[in-house]
Amino acid sequence: MPRPPIGRDTRLCMSLSARPGNFGTRFHNRLFELTGLDFVYKAFSTTDLAGAIGGIRALGIRGCAISMPFKEAVIPLLDGLAPSAAAIDSVNTIVNDDGVLTGHNTDYGAVRQLLADIDPETPFVLRGAGGMAKAVAAALRDAGFRDGTLVARNEDAGRALAKLYGFECSTSVERGAALLINVTPLGMTGADADALAFPAELIADCAIAFDVVQYPPETPFLRAAAAAGKRTITGTEVATLQALDQFTLYTGVTPTAEQVTDAAAYARANI
Structure with a gap:
């Protein structure tokens, strides 16, 4: 019709x-x-x-x-x-x-679906502390993930979000993890388009790269992860x-x- x-x-x-x-x-x-x-x-x-x-x-x-x-x-x-x-x-x-x-909030359900086949014992680093980061952090917690660090430039916002969902908090990416998740504008079309959400050495050590940035569909973070043979989950x-x-x-x-x-x-x- x-x-x-x-x-x-x-x-x-x-x-x-x-x-x-x-x-x-x-x-x-x-x-x-x-x-x-x-x-x-x-x-x-x-x-x-x-x-x-x-x-x-x-x-x-x-x-x-x-x-x-x-x-x-x-x-x-x-x-x-x-x-x-x-x-x-x-x-x-x-x-x-x-x-x-x-x-x-339909972001939460979408992230839960995308995390469904990942072992919740997988350690992760989540970068970001805004509204979308809340949805991702809640989805991680509710999916059973426990070993995680939230990284945020805004120390107060990062600490509050990490405490709310039971994760560690840092103002910088100090360690690698098997699952790296970017929930910041880094890599997004515009002023941050060329920015790499995580250091290259951490991307090389991870197993899964997850970027919620929608534009462009392939961010520098995802391109680097794909080139290194890592599994990628996209903002699309x-x-x-x-x-x-x-x-x-x-x-x-x-x-x-x-x-x-x-x-x-x-x-x-x-x-």
């Missing part, structure tokens, strides 16, 4: 980010097309978060993805939190039910899984595996 032409009954979904990308827009719109749903998705940036959230409520926008740097700042502007967001005080998804805005994988959960929250529809594969490939090819 083809998607109906855009009209007055078309429902809008959107995203808010300091640095909007195309993956979510392409992914959702492709799935709307494949499932024949009368929805459209558009990415936005803003310097007026309160105004943007008020607009979601006032205009009946069905759903909104939330990215850096708004995942924590948006919480006081919402009417409530789903358990996925309340557990980690971080929101990456808003669902609007007749003007009632509820925050969810995280983005696909979390966006799929968002799609279902917005529409109540669960696409087929074939539709998800199609939409993800379309989104990657058109970033």
Whole structure:
């Protein structure tokens, strides 16, 4: 069934980010097309978060993805939190039910899925202390990982996050681990595009390199790990899984595996 032409009954979904990308827009719109749903998705940036959230409520926008740097700042502007967001005080998804805005976190579930086949006895180093780092740290803890160090430039934020989830904390990468996870902008398109999230010697010693950075799909960290024969987990994988959960929250529809594969490939090819 083809998607109906855009009209007055078309429902809008959107995203808010300091640095909007195309993956979510392409992914959702492709799935709307494949499932024949009368929805459209558009990415936005803003310097007026309160105004943007008020607009979601006032205009009946069905759903909104939330990215850096708004995942924590948006919480006081919402009417409530789903358990996925309340557990980690971080929101990456808003669902609007007749003007009632509820925050969810689909990052957590995506990371849990990607960690599922990794032995929880594996020691890890997690670099970052922001909203996405909360989701990753919570997923690690809940998956049974115990031997880990959180590395953060902001010592207070890093120490608080590490204490919350029962891990060690450091302000620098002082030791290697079998699992290295980057949850910082290092390697992201822009000013940090050429930055290596971990020293080359630690990459050489690891077994798995996990980078949540979505743009570019292959960061310097992941390229170095792949060249050294390490297993890599990409930000695109995280983005696909979390966006799929968002799609279902917005529409109540669960696409087929074939539709998800199609939409993800379309989104990657058109970033």
